[in-house]
Amino acid sequence: MNVPALTFSPDQAEAWDAVADLLRGAGVDLEDQLLTPPQGEATAVMAITGKAGSGKTMLLAALVRALREAGVDLVSGDWEGRKRRDRRTLAILAPTNKAASVLRARGVPATTIHRILYTPVYDPQYEKVAEWLAGQGDRPVVEGMSDLQLDRAFASYQSHASVPAALAAAGLRGSDFITGWKRREEPLDIGFVDESSMLDARQFDDLREIFPTLLLFGDPAQLPPVQGTGGMVFDGLPEGRRCDLTRVHRQDADNPILDLAHALGDPDLDFEGFEAMVEHAAARDPRVVVAQRVESDLMARSPVLVWRNATRIRLIHAFRAAHDVPPDRLLPGEPLICDGIELPLKQRKRRIDLEARGLIKGAQVIYLGPGRQPGFSRLHVMGAEDPQISAASIVRIEQEGEDEPFIPYAAKMGATFLHGAAVTIHKAQGSQWEVVQVFGPDIAIAARMGRVEAGQPLWKRLAYVAITRAERELRWVVRSMLARPQTALGIEDLAQAPVRLQLKGEDE
Numbered sequence: 001m002n003v004p005a006l007t008f009s010p011d012q013a014e015a016w017d018a019v020a021d022l023l024r025g026a027g028v029d030l031e032d033q034l035l036t037p038p039q040g041e042a043t044a045v046m047a048i049t050g051k052a053g054s055g056k057t058m059l060l061a062a063l064v065r066a067l068r069e070a071g072v073d074l075v076s077g078d079w080e081g082r083k084r085r086d087r088r089t090l091a092i093l094a095p096t097n098k099a100a101s102v103l104r105a106r107g108v109p110a111t112t113i114h115r116i117l118y119t120p121v122y123d124p125q126y127e128k129v130a131e132w133l134a135g136q137g138d139r140p141v142v143e144g145m146s147d148l149q150l151d152r153a154f155a156s157y158q159s160h161a162s163v164p165a166a167l168a169a170a171g172l173r174g175s176d177f178i179t180g181w182k183r184r185e186e187p188l189d190i191g192f193v194d195e196s197s198m199l200d201a202r203q204f205d206d207l208r209e210i211f212p213t214l215l216l217f218g219d220p221a222q223l224p225p226v227q228g229t230g231g232m233v234f235d236g237l238p239e240g241r242r243c244d245l246t247r248v249h250r251q252d253a254d255n256p257i258l259d260l261a262h263a264l265g266d267p268d269l270d271f272e273g274f275e276a277m278v279e280h281a282a283a284r285d286p287r288v289v290v291a292q293r294v295e296s297d298l299m300a301r302s303p304v305l306v307w308r309n310a311t312r313i314r315l316i317h318a319f320r321a322a323h324d325v326p327p328d329r330l331l332p333g334e335p336l337i338c339d340g341i342e343l344p345l346k347q348r349k350r351r352i353d354l355e356a357r358g359l360i361k362g363a364q365v366i367y368l369g370p371g372r373q374p375g376f377s378r379l380h381v382m383g384a385e386d387p388q389i390s391a392a393s394i395v396r397i398e399q400e401g402e403d404e405p406f407i408p409y410a411a412k413m414g415a416t417f418l419h420g421a422a423v424t425i426h427k428a429q430g431s432q433w434e435v436v437q438v439f440g441p442d443i444a445i446a447a448r449m450g451r452v453e454a455g456q457p458l459w460k461r462l463a464y465v466a467i468t469r470a471e472r473e474l475r476w477v478v479r480s481m482l483a484r485p486q487t488a489l490g491i492e493d494l495a496q497a498p499v500r501l502q503l504k505g506e507d508e
Contacts, residue, residue: 015243026213033070047216047234050245052468053258056217078164089189095198097358099430101383118181126177133157181352195430197222197232204233256281256288257474264460271447278476293481296322299421302433305466307442313398315422318482333489335420338363358384359415375411380494425466436470440478
Protein backbone atom coordinates (compact mmCIF):
# COMPACT_ATOMS: atom_id res chain seq x y z
CA MET A 1 0.00 0.00 0.00
CA ASN A 2 1.52 3.30 -1.13
CA VAL A 3 -0.08 5.67 1.39
CA PRO A 4 0.72 9.41 1.08
CA ALA A 5 2.93 11.10 3.67
CA LEU A 6 0.19 11.79 6.20
CA THR A 7 -1.26 9.83 9.08
CA PHE A 8 -4.28 7.71 8.17
CA SER A 9 -6.57 6.12 10.72
CA PRO A 10 -7.11 2.36 10.28
CA ASP A 11 -10.51 2.89 8.64
CA GLN A 12 -9.05 5.49 6.27
CA ALA A 13 -6.21 3.13 5.33
CA GLU A 14 -8.73 0.37 4.66
CA ALA A 15 -10.79 2.73 2.51
CA TRP A 16 -7.64 3.82 0.62
CA ASP A 17 -6.87 0.18 -0.23
CA ALA A 18 -10.45 -0.42 -1.41
CA VAL A 19 -10.38 2.67 -3.63
CA ALA A 20 -6.94 1.72 -4.97
CA ASP A 21 -8.35 -1.66 -6.03
CA LEU A 22 -11.32 0.06 -7.70
CA LEU A 23 -9.01 2.44 -9.58
CA ARG A 24 -6.69 -0.40 -10.61
CA GLY A 25 -9.66 -1.98 -12.35
CA ALA A 26 -10.24 1.36 -14.06
CA GLY A 27 -6.67 1.38 -15.36
CA VAL A 28 -5.05 3.66 -12.78
CA ASP A 29 -2.42 2.07 -10.54
CA LEU A 30 -1.70 4.44 -7.63
CA GLU A 31 1.16 2.35 -6.26
CA ASP A 32 3.18 2.14 -9.48
CA GLN A 33 1.74 5.36 -10.96
CA LEU A 34 0.82 3.58 -14.20
CA LEU A 35 -2.08 4.37 -16.54
CA THR A 36 -3.56 1.57 -18.68
CA PRO A 37 -6.88 0.96 -20.48
CA PRO A 38 -9.75 0.18 -18.07
CA GLN A 39 -10.06 -3.47 -17.07
CA GLY A 40 -12.99 -3.35 -14.67
CA GLU A 41 -16.76 -3.51 -15.05
CA ALA A 42 -18.65 -1.07 -17.25
CA THR A 43 -19.77 1.12 -14.34
CA ALA A 44 -18.11 0.84 -10.92
CA VAL A 45 -19.51 2.82 -7.97
CA MET A 46 -18.11 2.99 -4.45
CA ALA A 47 -19.00 5.15 -1.46
CA ILE A 48 -16.89 6.53 1.39
CA THR A 49 -19.26 7.49 4.19
CA GLY A 50 -18.76 8.99 7.62
CA LYS A 51 -19.98 11.67 9.96
CA ALA A 52 -18.46 15.12 10.27
CA GLY A 53 -14.82 14.98 11.35
CA SER A 54 -14.26 11.39 10.23
CA GLY A 55 -11.72 12.41 7.59
CA LYS A 56 -13.68 12.08 4.32
CA THR A 57 -12.30 15.33 2.87
CA MET A 58 -8.78 14.49 4.04
CA LEU A 59 -9.00 11.14 2.21
CA LEU A 60 -10.53 12.75 -0.88
CA ALA A 61 -7.71 15.31 -1.07
CA ALA A 62 -5.05 12.60 -0.68
CA LEU A 63 -6.61 10.53 -3.47
CA VAL A 64 -6.75 13.57 -5.76
CA ARG A 65 -3.04 14.25 -5.18
CA ALA A 66 -2.15 10.61 -5.88
CA LEU A 67 -4.17 10.54 -9.09
CA ARG A 68 -2.58 13.72 -10.37
CA GLU A 69 0.89 12.38 -9.53
CA ALA A 70 0.02 9.26 -11.52
CA GLY A 71 -0.63 11.44 -14.57
CA VAL A 72 -4.45 11.65 -14.52
CA ASP A 73 -5.69 14.95 -15.98
CA LEU A 74 -8.04 17.07 -13.90
CA VAL A 75 -11.23 18.19 -15.66
CA SER A 76 -12.64 21.33 -14.07
CA GLY A 77 -15.65 21.99 -16.28
CA ASP A 78 -14.38 25.34 -17.57
CA TRP A 79 -12.05 23.93 -20.27
CA GLU A 80 -10.92 20.41 -21.12
CA GLY A 81 -8.17 20.62 -23.69
CA ARG A 82 -7.39 18.24 -26.52
CA LYS A 83 -8.51 14.64 -26.36
CA ARG A 84 -5.75 12.02 -26.39
CA ARG A 85 -6.08 8.28 -26.77
CA ASP A 86 -4.02 7.62 -23.64
CA ARG A 87 -5.57 10.42 -21.60
CA ARG A 88 -7.23 9.57 -18.26
CA THR A 89 -9.41 12.14 -16.52
CA LEU A 90 -10.68 13.00 -13.05
CA ALA A 91 -13.41 15.44 -12.00
CA ILE A 92 -14.15 16.47 -8.40
CA LEU A 93 -17.79 17.45 -8.06
CA ALA A 94 -20.29 18.83 -5.57
CA PRO A 95 -24.06 19.32 -5.93
CA THR A 96 -23.97 23.10 -5.29
CA ASN A 97 -21.64 26.06 -5.84
CA LYS A 98 -21.37 26.57 -2.09
CA ALA A 99 -20.38 22.94 -1.48
CA ALA A 100 -17.80 23.16 -4.29
CA SER A 101 -16.36 26.36 -2.81
CA VAL A 102 -15.95 24.63 0.58
CA LEU A 103 -13.74 22.03 -1.12
CA ARG A 104 -11.80 24.66 -3.07
CA ALA A 105 -11.10 26.51 0.19
CA ARG A 106 -9.44 23.29 1.40
CA GLY A 107 -7.22 23.03 -1.67
CA VAL A 108 -9.38 20.57 -3.63
CA PRO A 109 -10.20 21.92 -7.14
CA ALA A 110 -13.92 21.11 -7.22
CA THR A 111 -16.68 22.18 -9.57
CA THR A 112 -20.43 21.63 -9.66
CA ILE A 113 -22.18 18.66 -11.21
CA HIS A 114 -23.92 21.02 -13.61
CA ARG A 115 -20.60 22.35 -14.91
CA ILE A 116 -19.65 18.79 -15.87
CA LEU A 117 -23.01 17.98 -17.49
CA TYR A 118 -22.73 21.09 -19.67
CA THR A 119 -19.42 22.13 -21.22
CA PRO A 120 -18.44 25.54 -22.61
CA VAL A 121 -17.85 26.23 -26.29
CA TYR A 122 -14.86 28.60 -26.71
CA ASP A 123 -14.26 31.13 -29.44
CA PRO A 124 -11.48 29.56 -31.58
CA GLN A 125 -8.91 32.29 -30.96
CA TYR A 126 -9.38 32.09 -27.18
CA GLU A 127 -9.23 28.29 -27.42
CA LYS A 128 -5.61 28.85 -28.50
CA VAL A 129 -5.01 30.91 -25.35
CA ALA A 130 -6.50 28.13 -23.23
CA GLU A 131 -4.29 25.51 -24.88
CA TRP A 132 -1.21 27.65 -24.25
CA LEU A 133 -2.12 28.21 -20.60
CA ALA A 134 -2.56 24.45 -20.09
CA GLY A 135 0.79 23.69 -21.72
CA GLN A 136 -0.73 22.18 -24.86
CA GLY A 137 0.29 24.87 -27.34
CA ASP A 138 2.61 27.78 -28.09
CA ARG A 139 2.06 31.33 -26.92
CA PRO A 140 -0.55 32.68 -29.36
CA VAL A 141 -1.03 35.99 -31.09
CA VAL A 142 -4.64 37.04 -30.48
CA GLU A 143 -6.30 40.03 -32.05
CA GLY A 144 -7.35 42.45 -29.32
CA MET A 145 -5.08 40.94 -26.64
CA SER A 146 -1.78 42.60 -25.79
CA ASP A 147 1.36 40.90 -24.49
CA LEU A 148 0.59 42.42 -21.07
CA GLN A 149 -2.86 40.80 -21.06
CA LEU A 150 -1.38 37.44 -22.00
CA ASP A 151 1.18 37.79 -19.21
CA ARG A 152 -1.60 38.55 -16.72
CA ALA A 153 -3.59 35.55 -17.92
CA PHE A 154 -0.53 33.29 -17.55
CA ALA A 155 0.23 34.56 -14.04
CA SER A 156 -3.39 34.00 -12.98
CA TYR A 157 -3.44 30.47 -14.41
CA GLN A 158 -0.29 29.57 -12.47
CA SER A 159 -2.09 30.54 -9.26
CA HIS A 160 -5.61 29.23 -9.89
CA ALA A 161 -5.41 26.72 -12.80
CA SER A 162 -8.66 28.18 -14.15
CA VAL A 163 -8.93 29.30 -17.77
CA PRO A 164 -11.96 31.61 -17.22
CA ALA A 165 -10.27 33.21 -14.19
CA ALA A 166 -7.10 33.73 -16.24
CA LEU A 167 -8.98 35.37 -19.10
CA ALA A 168 -10.92 37.50 -16.63
CA ALA A 169 -7.60 38.63 -15.12
CA ALA A 170 -6.65 39.75 -18.64
CA GLY A 171 -9.73 41.99 -18.71
CA LEU A 172 -12.09 39.76 -20.70
CA ARG A 173 -15.69 38.90 -19.92
CA GLY A 174 -17.14 35.43 -20.18
CA SER A 175 -19.25 36.52 -23.15
CA ASP A 176 -16.01 37.47 -24.98
CA PHE A 177 -14.54 33.96 -25.03
CA ILE A 178 -17.42 31.54 -24.33
CA THR A 179 -19.89 31.39 -27.21
CA GLY A 180 -22.29 28.90 -25.65
CA TRP A 181 -22.77 25.67 -23.69
CA LYS A 182 -23.58 22.14 -24.79
CA ARG A 183 -24.63 18.94 -23.08
CA ARG A 184 -21.67 16.61 -22.64
CA GLU A 185 -21.67 13.93 -25.31
CA GLU A 186 -18.55 11.90 -24.47
CA PRO A 187 -17.92 10.24 -21.08
CA LEU A 188 -15.01 10.98 -18.78
CA ASP A 189 -13.13 8.45 -16.61
CA ILE A 190 -13.25 9.00 -12.85
CA GLY A 191 -15.62 11.13 -10.82
CA PHE A 192 -15.37 12.03 -7.12
CA VAL A 193 -18.64 13.43 -5.70
CA ASP A 194 -18.64 15.17 -2.33
CA GLU A 195 -21.85 15.76 -0.33
CA SER A 196 -23.38 12.81 -2.18
CA SER A 197 -26.12 12.56 0.46
CA MET A 198 -27.72 15.45 -1.47
CA LEU A 199 -27.91 13.54 -4.77
CA ASP A 200 -31.29 12.46 -6.09
CA ALA A 201 -31.82 9.45 -8.36
CA ARG A 202 -31.83 11.52 -11.55
CA GLN A 203 -28.50 13.18 -10.77
CA PHE A 204 -27.03 9.80 -9.85
CA ASP A 205 -28.14 8.34 -13.19
CA ASP A 206 -26.63 11.33 -15.05
CA LEU A 207 -23.31 10.82 -13.29
CA ARG A 208 -23.22 7.09 -14.02
CA GLU A 209 -23.67 7.89 -17.72
CA ILE A 210 -20.61 10.15 -17.65
CA PHE A 211 -18.26 8.32 -15.27
CA PRO A 212 -17.44 4.60 -15.63
CA THR A 213 -15.76 4.92 -12.21
CA LEU A 214 -17.65 6.90 -9.59
CA LEU A 215 -16.60 7.48 -5.98
CA LEU A 216 -19.18 9.00 -3.63
CA PHE A 217 -18.30 10.80 -0.38
CA GLY A 218 -21.24 11.34 1.94
CA ASP A 219 -22.56 11.68 5.47
CA PRO A 220 -25.27 9.11 6.30
CA ALA A 221 -26.47 11.23 9.25
CA GLN A 222 -27.62 14.09 7.03
CA LEU A 223 -31.12 14.62 5.66
CA PRO A 224 -32.03 12.73 2.45
CA PRO A 225 -33.02 14.74 -0.64
CA VAL A 226 -36.44 16.35 -0.30
CA GLN A 227 -37.56 15.04 -3.71
CA GLY A 228 -36.16 11.56 -3.07
CA THR A 229 -37.63 8.36 -1.65
CA GLY A 230 -36.31 8.88 1.88
CA GLY A 231 -32.92 7.28 1.37
CA MET A 232 -29.55 8.23 -0.10
CA VAL A 233 -28.08 6.98 -3.35
CA PHE A 234 -25.28 5.08 -1.59
CA ASP A 235 -27.70 3.18 0.67
CA GLY A 236 -28.34 0.57 -2.01
CA LEU A 237 -24.72 -0.19 -2.89
CA PRO A 238 -23.72 -3.86 -2.47
CA GLU A 239 -21.49 -5.10 0.33
CA GLY A 240 -17.85 -4.29 -0.30
CA ARG A 241 -18.70 -1.12 -2.23
CA ARG A 242 -19.17 1.09 0.84
CA CYS A 243 -16.46 2.03 3.34
CA ASP A 244 -17.55 3.66 6.60
CA LEU A 245 -15.18 6.01 8.44
CA THR A 246 -15.86 6.20 12.17
CA ARG A 247 -12.84 7.79 13.84
CA VAL A 248 -12.82 11.52 14.62
CA HIS A 249 -9.38 12.85 13.71
CA ARG A 250 -6.93 14.52 16.04
CA GLN A 251 -7.38 17.97 14.52
CA ASP A 252 -11.13 17.71 15.18
CA ALA A 253 -11.01 15.90 18.51
CA ASP A 254 -11.22 19.08 20.60
CA ASN A 255 -13.93 20.70 18.50
CA PRO A 256 -17.01 21.25 20.70
CA ILE A 257 -19.27 21.64 17.64
CA LEU A 258 -18.33 18.18 16.37
CA ASP A 259 -18.63 16.79 19.90
CA LEU A 260 -22.24 17.95 19.94
CA ALA A 261 -22.86 16.52 16.47
CA HIS A 262 -21.55 13.08 17.43
CA ALA A 263 -23.45 13.10 20.74
CA LEU A 264 -26.68 13.06 18.71
CA GLY A 265 -25.89 9.44 17.79
CA ASP A 266 -26.70 8.38 21.37
CA PRO A 267 -30.16 6.72 21.19
CA ASP A 268 -30.86 7.63 24.84
CA LEU A 269 -30.26 11.37 24.34
CA ASP A 270 -33.45 13.44 24.33
CA PHE A 271 -33.87 17.07 23.27
CA GLU A 272 -33.70 18.48 26.81
CA GLY A 273 -30.49 16.53 27.43
CA PHE A 274 -29.03 17.83 24.19
CA GLU A 275 -29.79 21.46 25.03
CA ALA A 276 -28.13 20.90 28.41
CA MET A 277 -25.04 19.66 26.53
CA VAL A 278 -25.11 22.82 24.39
CA GLU A 279 -25.23 24.97 27.53
CA HIS A 280 -22.35 23.02 29.07
CA ALA A 281 -20.26 23.39 25.89
CA ALA A 282 -20.99 27.13 25.78
CA ALA A 283 -19.84 27.55 29.39
CA ARG A 284 -16.40 26.11 28.64
CA ASP A 285 -15.72 27.05 24.98
CA PRO A 286 -16.38 30.33 23.11
CA ARG A 287 -16.97 28.42 19.86
CA VAL A 288 -20.44 27.49 21.16
CA VAL A 289 -22.85 30.25 22.19
CA VAL A 290 -26.31 29.95 23.72
CA ALA A 291 -27.95 33.03 22.18
CA GLN A 292 -31.06 34.67 23.59
CA ARG A 293 -31.93 36.17 20.20
CA VAL A 294 -31.11 36.02 16.52
CA GLU A 295 -28.37 38.44 15.39
CA SER A 296 -29.71 40.33 12.37
CA ASP A 297 -26.20 41.54 11.42
CA LEU A 298 -25.17 37.93 10.66
CA MET A 299 -28.22 37.16 8.53
CA ALA A 300 -27.02 39.20 5.54
CA ARG A 301 -24.26 36.69 4.77
CA SER A 302 -25.05 33.68 6.98
CA PRO A 303 -28.76 32.75 7.06
CA VAL A 304 -30.54 31.57 10.18
CA LEU A 305 -31.19 27.83 9.88
CA VAL A 306 -34.76 26.78 10.64
CA TRP A 307 -36.97 23.74 10.16
CA ARG A 308 -40.39 25.25 9.36
CA ASN A 309 -41.23 27.51 6.42
CA ALA A 310 -43.45 29.62 8.67
CA THR A 311 -40.45 30.39 10.89
CA ARG A 312 -38.32 31.19 7.85
CA ILE A 313 -40.85 33.69 6.47
CA ARG A 314 -41.36 35.34 9.85
CA LEU A 315 -37.62 35.81 10.38
CA ILE A 316 -37.18 37.24 6.87
CA HIS A 317 -39.80 39.91 7.50
CA ALA A 318 -38.25 40.68 10.89
CA PHE A 319 -34.84 41.05 9.21
CA ARG A 320 -36.17 43.46 6.58
CA ALA A 321 -38.01 45.48 9.20
CA ALA A 322 -34.92 45.66 11.43
CA HIS A 323 -32.91 47.07 8.50
CA ASP A 324 -35.70 49.54 7.59
CA VAL A 325 -36.00 48.02 4.11
CA PRO A 326 -38.83 49.67 2.14
CA PRO A 327 -41.57 47.10 1.53
CA ASP A 328 -41.71 47.84 -2.21
CA ARG A 329 -38.06 47.23 -3.13
CA LEU A 330 -34.76 45.52 -2.28
CA LEU A 331 -31.68 47.15 -0.81
CA PRO A 332 -28.15 46.32 -1.97
CA GLY A 333 -26.72 43.69 0.35
CA GLU A 334 -29.93 41.71 0.87
CA PRO A 335 -29.41 37.94 0.57
CA LEU A 336 -31.42 35.84 -1.89
CA ILE A 337 -31.81 32.14 -2.73
CA CYS A 338 -32.22 31.05 -6.35
CA ASP A 339 -35.49 29.13 -6.71
CA GLY A 340 -35.03 28.12 -10.35
CA ILE A 341 -35.08 29.68 -13.81
CA GLU A 342 -38.26 30.58 -15.66
CA LEU A 343 -37.49 30.76 -19.38
CA PRO A 344 -39.33 29.44 -22.45
CA LEU A 345 -37.94 26.47 -24.35
CA LYS A 346 -36.55 28.72 -27.10
CA GLN A 347 -34.31 30.36 -24.46
CA ARG A 348 -32.67 27.05 -23.51
CA LYS A 349 -29.20 28.41 -24.28
CA ARG A 350 -29.77 31.35 -21.90
CA ARG A 351 -30.88 28.91 -19.20
CA ILE A 352 -27.65 26.96 -19.62
CA ASP A 353 -25.68 30.23 -19.49
CA LEU A 354 -27.32 31.24 -16.21
CA GLU A 355 -26.91 27.81 -14.63
CA ALA A 356 -23.29 27.54 -15.74
CA ARG A 357 -22.60 30.90 -14.10
CA GLY A 358 -23.87 29.51 -10.81
CA LEU A 359 -27.57 30.38 -10.82
CA ILE A 360 -28.77 26.86 -10.14
CA LYS A 361 -31.65 26.11 -7.79
CA GLY A 362 -30.55 26.65 -4.19
CA ALA A 363 -27.65 28.99 -5.02
CA GLN A 364 -27.04 31.75 -2.46
CA VAL A 365 -26.95 35.22 -3.98
CA ILE A 366 -26.42 38.78 -2.71
CA TYR A 367 -28.42 41.55 -4.40
CA LEU A 368 -26.06 44.29 -5.57
CA GLY A 369 -28.60 46.65 -7.11
CA PRO A 370 -30.76 47.12 -10.22
CA GLY A 371 -29.36 46.42 -13.66
CA ARG A 372 -29.36 48.83 -16.57
CA GLN A 373 -32.65 47.47 -17.93
CA PRO A 374 -36.00 47.13 -16.12
CA GLY A 375 -36.30 43.79 -14.39
CA PHE A 376 -32.54 43.14 -14.36
CA SER A 377 -30.55 42.72 -11.15
CA ARG A 378 -26.84 42.86 -10.45
CA LEU A 379 -26.02 39.80 -8.38
CA HIS A 380 -23.15 38.16 -6.51
CA VAL A 381 -23.38 34.34 -6.55
CA MET A 382 -21.82 33.06 -3.33
CA GLY A 383 -19.23 30.34 -3.90
CA ALA A 384 -19.12 30.72 -7.70
CA GLU A 385 -15.73 31.05 -9.35
CA ASP A 386 -16.95 34.02 -11.45
CA PRO A 387 -19.48 35.35 -8.95
CA GLN A 388 -20.82 38.66 -10.23
CA ILE A 389 -23.38 38.86 -13.01
CA SER A 390 -26.36 40.87 -14.19
CA ALA A 391 -29.47 38.89 -15.11
CA ALA A 392 -33.22 39.20 -15.60
CA SER A 393 -34.71 38.43 -12.18
CA ILE A 394 -37.99 37.64 -10.48
CA VAL A 395 -37.78 38.17 -6.70
CA ARG A 396 -40.57 36.85 -4.48
CA ILE A 397 -40.97 37.97 -0.87
CA GLU A 398 -43.23 35.36 0.70
CA GLN A 399 -45.97 36.51 3.05
CA GLU A 400 -47.16 34.91 6.25
CA GLY A 401 -50.33 32.82 6.07
CA GLU A 402 -52.10 32.23 2.76
CA ASP A 403 -51.27 35.59 1.13
CA GLU A 404 -49.63 35.56 -2.28
CA PRO A 405 -45.90 36.42 -2.38
CA PHE A 406 -45.05 40.09 -2.87
CA ILE A 407 -42.85 40.74 -5.91
CA PRO A 408 -40.85 43.95 -5.46
CA TYR A 409 -38.71 43.40 -8.53
CA ALA A 410 -39.54 41.36 -11.61
CA ALA A 411 -38.70 40.73 -15.24
CA LYS A 412 -41.08 38.87 -17.53
CA MET A 413 -38.72 35.89 -17.47
CA GLY A 414 -35.38 34.95 -15.92
CA ALA A 415 -33.95 33.65 -12.67
CA THR A 416 -36.38 33.47 -9.75
CA PHE A 417 -35.37 34.18 -6.17
CA LEU A 418 -36.67 33.91 -2.62
CA HIS A 419 -35.27 35.96 0.23
CA GLY A 420 -32.27 34.33 1.90
CA ALA A 421 -31.96 35.83 5.38
CA ALA A 422 -33.28 32.54 6.74
CA VAL A 423 -33.25 29.12 5.05
CA THR A 424 -34.49 25.68 5.92
CA ILE A 425 -31.98 23.17 7.21
CA HIS A 426 -32.71 20.99 4.16
CA LYS A 427 -31.56 23.78 1.80
CA ALA A 428 -28.47 24.44 3.95
CA GLN A 429 -27.00 20.98 3.30
CA GLY A 430 -23.70 21.20 1.49
CA SER A 431 -23.04 24.74 2.69
CA GLN A 432 -20.82 25.98 5.49
CA TRP A 433 -20.39 29.36 7.13
CA GLU A 434 -17.90 30.61 9.70
CA VAL A 435 -20.70 31.48 12.12
CA VAL A 436 -24.04 29.66 12.05
CA GLN A 437 -27.22 30.54 13.90
CA VAL A 438 -29.56 27.60 14.55
CA PHE A 439 -33.11 28.42 15.59
CA GLY A 440 -33.53 26.08 18.56
CA PRO A 441 -37.29 26.59 19.08
CA ASP A 442 -37.96 24.96 15.69
CA ILE A 443 -35.86 21.90 16.63
CA ALA A 444 -37.80 21.70 19.90
CA ILE A 445 -41.09 21.54 17.97
CA ALA A 446 -39.72 18.73 15.81
CA ALA A 447 -38.72 16.87 18.98
CA ARG A 448 -42.19 17.24 20.50
CA MET A 449 -43.79 15.89 17.31
CA GLY A 450 -41.81 12.66 17.67
CA ARG A 451 -41.29 12.11 13.93
CA VAL A 452 -38.78 9.45 12.84
CA GLU A 453 -36.91 9.28 9.49
CA ALA A 454 -34.86 6.23 8.48
CA GLY A 455 -34.87 4.98 12.05
CA GLN A 456 -33.59 8.27 13.50
CA PRO A 457 -35.64 10.95 15.31
CA LEU A 458 -36.15 13.82 12.89
CA TRP A 459 -35.03 16.43 15.43
CA LYS A 460 -31.63 14.72 15.71
CA ARG A 461 -31.13 14.73 11.94
CA LEU A 462 -32.12 18.40 11.80
CA ALA A 463 -29.82 19.34 14.67
CA TYR A 464 -26.92 17.34 13.21
CA VAL A 465 -27.12 18.95 9.77
CA ALA A 466 -27.63 22.43 11.21
CA ILE A 467 -24.74 22.48 13.68
CA THR A 468 -22.27 20.86 11.28
CA ARG A 469 -22.75 23.83 8.92
CA ALA A 470 -20.66 25.91 11.38
CA GLU A 471 -16.93 26.19 10.63
CA ARG A 472 -15.88 28.35 13.58
CA GLU A 473 -18.80 29.29 15.82
CA LEU A 474 -22.20 27.77 16.58
CA ARG A 475 -24.91 30.05 17.97
CA TRP A 476 -27.82 28.03 19.38
CA VAL A 477 -30.74 30.47 19.56
CA VAL A 478 -33.20 29.68 22.36
CA ARG A 479 -35.76 32.52 22.11
CA SER A 480 -37.92 33.88 19.29
CA MET A 481 -36.36 37.34 19.33
CA LEU A 482 -34.31 39.39 16.85
CA ALA A 483 -31.56 41.84 17.83
CA ARG A 484 -31.48 45.17 16.03
CA PRO A 485 -28.59 45.50 13.54
CA GLN A 486 -25.46 47.40 14.47
CA THR A 487 -24.36 47.96 10.86
CA ALA A 488 -26.28 48.88 7.73
CA LEU A 489 -26.68 46.56 4.77
CA GLY A 490 -23.86 46.96 2.26
CA ILE A 491 -21.93 45.35 -0.59
CA GLU A 492 -18.44 46.78 -0.01
CA ASP A 493 -17.07 43.28 0.62
CA LEU A 494 -18.34 42.11 -2.78
CA ALA A 495 -17.00 44.85 -5.08
CA GLN A 496 -16.21 43.55 -8.56
CA ALA A 497 -17.42 44.35 -12.09
CA PRO A 498 -20.38 42.11 -13.02
CA VAL A 499 -20.75 40.03 -16.16
CA ARG A 500 -24.06 40.70 -17.90
CA LEU A 501 -26.06 37.75 -19.24
CA GLN A 502 -28.07 38.93 -22.22
CA LEU A 503 -31.26 37.31 -23.48
CA LYS A 504 -31.79 36.94 -27.20
CA GLY A 505 -33.33 40.02 -28.75
CA GLU A 506 -32.23 42.46 -26.02
CA ASP A 507 -30.48 45.68 -26.86
CA GLU A 508 -26.88 46.08 -25.81
